[in-house]
């Protein structure tokens with residue numbers, strides 16, 4: 001049974017219990033291929049990042065410092081194909097239900113190849129940024145991960161700790177390799193599936209031991225009361241879309257990026 005936002009009670013139960021849900025078959029094989037084709041072209045390019053001269057230090061558009069891995073930051077700045085995932089109709093009800101007043105803060109892609117190592121366990125916000133009050137779930141930061149390729153157990157998939165969005169004590173995460181951290185699970189899925197999680201959940205990227213590429217897109221949202229430009233000053237360039245990009249967005253996408261009308265980011 002779905003509520004007024006169109007989210008089933010089972011999904012609310014599962015999200016509150018674990019900190020995440022997986023939606024199956026959100027993107028079709030041809031949609032995944034279209035994103036992969038564009039991503040392949042973008043990953044092959046180099047970026048001048050002239051903004052770094054005025055605003056640096058900051059994160060470059062293309063990050064290759066991790067072996068066998070390429071990350072691109074600020075996707076809609078790079079190609080308009082990425083606009084439509086800002087408010088995907090299968091995901092939007094969950095943004096409203098689990099964030100409240102969602103605003104897009106960050107977008108990136110990660111492509112991993114054989115030999116990519118484990119990343120590093122982290123959470124984007126503390127457990128105090130997840131709440132259930134008066135019948136409402138509120139996640140101050142929420143990540144939407146689109147799988148463009150299969151994410152199998154050895155494909156460098158995401159590791160998550162179910163329930164860690166409300167865990168009461170921490171361990172020394174660095175001491176534990178891969179799934180050795182008690183309670184860890186590998187989040188597996190097929191190309192086209194979407195993993196939605198509270199950024200209070202402890203997570204990581206596992207090593208990739210298979211051949212081929214694993215590519216995911218990440219759309220990260222915060223509640224409107226969160227100070228977006230204060231979060232990571234070195235990353236503001238990738239968070240913020242200038243008016244020439246926002247003017248091509250649909251009304252729904254403009255609503256989810258409304259904070260950008262109030263921010264200053266000239267250089």
Ligand SMILES: O=C(O)CCC(=O)C(=O)O
Nearest residue numbers: 110157158203204205206
């Ligand atoms: O997909 C991965 O490799 C891990 C991604 C991740 O943990 C992150 O981007 O915060």
